[in-house]
Amino acid sequence: MSQDTTDQYGFCTRAVRAGQRRTAEMEQSEALFLSSSFTFETAAQAAARFAGEEDGNIYSRFTNPTVRIFQDRLAALEEGEACVATASGMAAVLATAMALLRGGDHIVASRGLFGTTTSLFSNVLPRFGVETDFVPITDYAAWQATIRPNTRFLFLETPSNPLTEVADIRHLAALAHANDCLLIVDNCFCTPALQRPLTLGADLVIHSATKYLDGQGRCVGGAVVGDRRRVGEEIFGFLRTAGPTMSPFNAWVFLKGLETLRLRMRAHCDNAMALADWLQHQPQVKQVHYPGLRSHPQHELAGEQQTGYGGIVSFELEGGRKAAWRLIDNTRLLSITANLGDAKSTITHPASTTHGRISAQQREASGITEGLIRLSVGLEDVADLQADLEQALAACC
Numbered sequence: 057m058s059q060d061t062t063d064q065y066g067f068c069t070r071a072v073r074a075g076q077r078r079t080a081e082m083e084q085s086e087a088l089f090l091s092s093s094f095t096f097e098t099a100a101q102a103a104a105r106f107a108g109e110e111d112g113n114i115y116s117r118f119t120n121p122t123v124r125i126f127q128d129r130l131a132a133l134e135e136g137e138a139c140v141a142t143a144s145g146m147a148a149v150l151a152t153a154m155a156l157l158r159g160g161d162h163i164v165a166s167r168g169l170f171g172t173t174t175s176l177f178s179n180v181l182p183r184f185g186v187e188t189d190f191v192p193i194t195d196y197a198a199w200q201a202t203i204r205p206n207t208r209f210l211f212l213e214t215p216s217n218p219l220t221e222v223a224d225i226r227h228l229a230a231l232a233h234a235n236d237c238l239l240i241v242d243n244c245f246c247t248p249a250l251q252r253p254l255t256l257g258a259d260l261v262i263h264s265a266t267k268y269l270d271g272q273g274r275c276v277g278g279a280v281v282g283d284r285r286r287v288g289e290e291i292f293g294f295l296r297t298a299g300p301t302m303s304p305f306n307a308w309v310f311l312k313g314l315e316t317l318r319l320r321m322r323a324h325c326d327n328a329m330a331l332a333d334w335l336q337h338q339p340q341v342k343q344v345h346y347p348g349l350r351s352h353p354q355h356e357l358a359g360e361q362q363t364g365y366g367g368i369v370s371f372e373l374e375g376g377r378k379a380a381w382r383l384i385d386n387t388r389l390l391s392i393t394a395n396l397g398d399a400k401s402t403i404t405h406p407a408s409t410t411h412g413r414i415s416a417q418q419r420e421a422s423g424i425t426e427g428l429i430r431l432s433v434g435l436e437d438v439a440d441l442q443a444d445l446e447q448a449l450a451a452c453c
């Protein structure tokens with residue numbers, strides 16, 4: 057099944073089969089090519105490959121058959137023309153910026169991005185002359201007012217981390233295109249199983265494959281999906297030269313993860329919905345943030361734009377950091393870790409971990425309070441997760 061024929065197949069078929077190219081061994085499961093370089097029949101063939109006149113493998117910094125299967129499969133799922141895999145999600149964000157921006161350019165990004173992305177935009181890119189302004193994710197007038205003649209990217213995560221705010225991708229795509237900008241969506245929380253930003257008008261999709269694409273907390277990786285020119289040539293060209301490439305082993309883990317993505321995401325959504333609903337009735341809990349709840353300000357938009365509400369739930373406790381840390385320390389089943397998108401449920405205190413390195417003002421502006429807890433709801437029995445939170449809540453406040 058080549059990428060050209062993916063249109064005729066449904067999502068789950070693509071997730072299992074897209075991109076596979078069997079070797080002469082006729083393997084059923086995709087092969088793992090642990091080979092840093094590839095050989096040529098003749099000197100002339102080597103020259104043709106290096107000159108780009110002949111397709112084929114050269115060197116695994118930029119061409120590897122296992123990585124290519126992962127890339128083609130993810131492109132098919134996101135409905136993009138091209139995908140490049142990167143060493144991490146952050147490498148995907150960096151490669152996109154380095155390939156498509158130059159000194160003097162400007163980014164408008166949503167507040168409450170993944171903390172390291174905020175750091176990259178606020179602390180690293182300015183040294184290369186690229187400035188970023190942050191706006192509240194659902195304040196469309198602020199997005200518009202912040203765009204300048206030199207703005208190149210509108211960048212967001214929807215739903216946002218950790219508050220699960222949802223922005224209208226179609227609306228922001230129209231705004232981006234009216235101003236000669238690209239709309240870039242970090243689709244980490246939904247994955248293509250729940251949301252396909254390119255079909256809603258976004259130009260590029262960023263992934264941290266580390267999260268749901270792996271789904272079992274094993275490998276670090278990332279990807280960018282979009283059109284052939286920007287992704288297949290410009291971002292690929294940067295990667296080939298600068299080197300933050302995905303390892304074939306990690307690509308192999310991720311491409312097997314994609315096979316079960318839809319099934320896993322449905323189960324994450326079901327468990328998260330049940331816990332969010334239960335949490336909102338607990339007296340110690342001030343507020344629950346989950347797009348599946350009717351009380352969520354963008355509940356309706358999430359229902360239109362996504363085919364599920366996702367696996368991330370956050371909630372605020374009365375009693376600030378002290379209560380939050382006590383709750384976390386009293387859990388027995390949930391893992392205390394900053395990772396998300398794992399089969400194992402995780403619990404995190406964003407203000408002191410994932411968002412600890414951004415300034416207190418930025419945190420405040422993003423609504424990441426000291427009493428906020430983030431759950432990445434895993435695939436355990438939801439009754440066990442609820443019981444664990446119930447005893448921890450009773451002990452903490």
Ligand SMILES: *Cc1c(COP(=O)(O)O)cnc(C)c1O
Binds near residue numbers: 267
């Ligand atoms: C984790 C994460 C990233 C960064 O990905 P890494 O693989 O950790 O480099 C980017 N965006 C979001 C939304 C994330 O959750």
